[in-house]
Amino acid sequence: MSAHAGSIHHSEAPKGWIRHYIFSLDHKIIGTQYILLGLSAVTIGVILSLIVRLHLVWPNLHIWGFANGIVSPEDYLRVITMHGTLMVFFVLTTVPQSGFGNYFLPIQIGAPDMAFPTINMLSFWTTFLALIVLLASAFVPGGATISGWTSYAPLSAVGEIAGPGLGLGQTLWVVSIALFCGGSLMSAINFLGTTIDLRTKGLSLMRMPLTVWGWFITACLALLAFGVLLAACILLLLDRLAQTSFFIPADLSVSGVVLHHAGGSPLLWQHLFWFFGHPEVYIAILPAMGIISHVLSTFSRKPVFGYKAMVYSLTAIGFLSFTVWGHHMFISGMNPYSALAFSILTLVIGVPSAIKTFNWLGTLWGGRIHFTAAMLFAIGFVSLFVTGGLSGIFLAQPALDLYLHDTSYVIGHFHLIMGVAAIFAMFAASYYWFPKMFGHMMNETLGKIHFWFTFIGVYCIFMPMHYLGYVGEARRYASTESVNYMIALHPVNMFISFSAFVTMSAQLLFYFNFFWSIKHGKPAERNPWHGTTLEWSVSTPVPHDNFAGDYPTVYRGPYEYSVPGAADDFIPQHLAPEQVAKAG
């Protein structure tokens, strides 16, 4: 049998606009498509959170697009459900992994493309379809669903009778998430296959940039977690459309009507959802961790402190993340011994997390730090990760969580550690890789102003929420005025809302900087940050097959900065030993 069909040549770029920019097979275009998809989703998501903050402090404010201009309690729930779903799935899960990962993973490992380009294209378009279905759910009769990003059963399972948005809106939500699972599974297969088999000569596992490690472990988690969510979505859909009783208990009375269902278990949904859900939060943060390690090392002009420890802790976090889902269910009436086990396992994750934090600090320590915009966001990430992680330790105590669960405290926790931290990593990645992606530099001064507004802003928004949670402000309440003790908290909410308005406005700086710099930014050199990894060895714009047919050999680890005896303070991975200029 002939075995030569294996060497397909990729150097020919497809002709024609549609094949090139729309149904492209090129990982760089697909990565960019994912980034633009995320940018659209985050824009809508931020507008929704603007509505949330406006409504909480001025409940009677007229807002365009709502019946009579008034945000009803149901509307409020729709808004937060859409906000959470868009942000968690279509921004945090999508951009750091499928966006930047798609773009840079093949280049960083010296490959011409992802292993399965067609599947790559399919993953993107499936994800795109999922987004369209989700957005469409806001425009169907009954409107978008009100059941939150976690879609707890039985509310999410019984249909229209339970309230507005729980008819077609909820069905579309489930369909959208099921599609999203499909897209993510395909994407995970691509990332794993590519990293395992397409590394260039000399690029052993322990020479991979930490970004690649982050994407790799994340793909493992996605592969194992999204199948579970897909299964859960299918069962939920059957409960909704085919009268099965997976999640709907017997004799459930909803809106005064007793439903004809038998023996289902709402807790089953929680278990399936959080078995996916906890790994999911790490799916959002592990690529970010990789990016941050990469950026910190580049701008400290120092190797990553404890590279191997970074790899092992990443792996440990990935593994442990499958064992702790119960910490989201402490108040579900679980056996206290199970709660204890989940609590201890959750605290154990703190250990590899702390290792990473100390290694980031160790990387900074004694470095010649260049405070670029990317670096500022990377340092900001470390700060947010510590703050958000500490509140996690509190939540991991069942006794405390009985009180803190479903309060603003949890909102503060996960926004700092997941929402904002991952967004900081995306900002760092944008400022850092923009020159390679678009051939121009982003404006550094604007970037720094953007950083300070955002950094101070997010702390002003989310730190007070911990306090609000302590004193009992419930999560997901449309009004903070309807309960007596909450009225006294009004000034705090006012402060949060104003901080949010300022922080959101500051993001306009980023949009402007991003789109303006694509054309008008300072032209970028091939390697403006004096980086060591392979993406800086290729020309800009990056050729269709990344290396113009000339695949590099890797001779050393990814972070050889300030090596004693070398003339430059960085030694690129692909430079042959005899090419390395010596000092003096």
Add this chain to the structure above:
Amino acid sequence: MPHLTATDELEIIGSSGGAKPPAGSGRDGDGGRRGGSSGIPQRVYVTGITIAMGGILMFFMALVSAFIVRKGLGGDWLPFGMPRILWLNTGILLASSGALIQARRLFKRGDSGGFRHWWAVTTVLGLLFLVGQLIAWRQMVAAGFYLASNASNSFFYVLTAAHGLHLLGGIAALLFVGWGRLRKLTLATGTEIVSYYWHFLDGLWVFLFLLLLLGR
């Protein structure tokens, strides 16, 4: 400059490692991508299907644990009579795996006529299995066990349907590799990955069958 040489050495580790094997020594005969060539090594398709099977397994394990939890928590679980034909179907699917093994053996010997013959037998047996599953559904319905009658029935339909759809994909792959035009895959790789997938679905079915039989 001794400290520079510490990392100078090229680490060449096995085919699962980073450094690509030197020309000609790859698993697939053309040595995989190397130096100036930009081909995709064939082994990545084997890796890909292995990974995909991991994801599919997790999907089914989620359904299986839902089965176990729902049965334990519900208190309304009613057993149902398993359609007899499932035994026959199971036999057919096992036989199809046997035929597939034979097809690959002949393929490796270079007997392309024999290969095609047994490949076709596998495909037909696979289709027969699916027809058998549909008959099993008809028998369930005839006996009054509908999708929503009881959770045990719901799981029967969900598990068989999910497995059947995956098997349908397997049949498409059999047809494509046997009679379609392969572009990136060599025939050797094509037969290899289809057979892994097929045996996997076969084993999965035996597991699901036992689960339904003993746990219904």
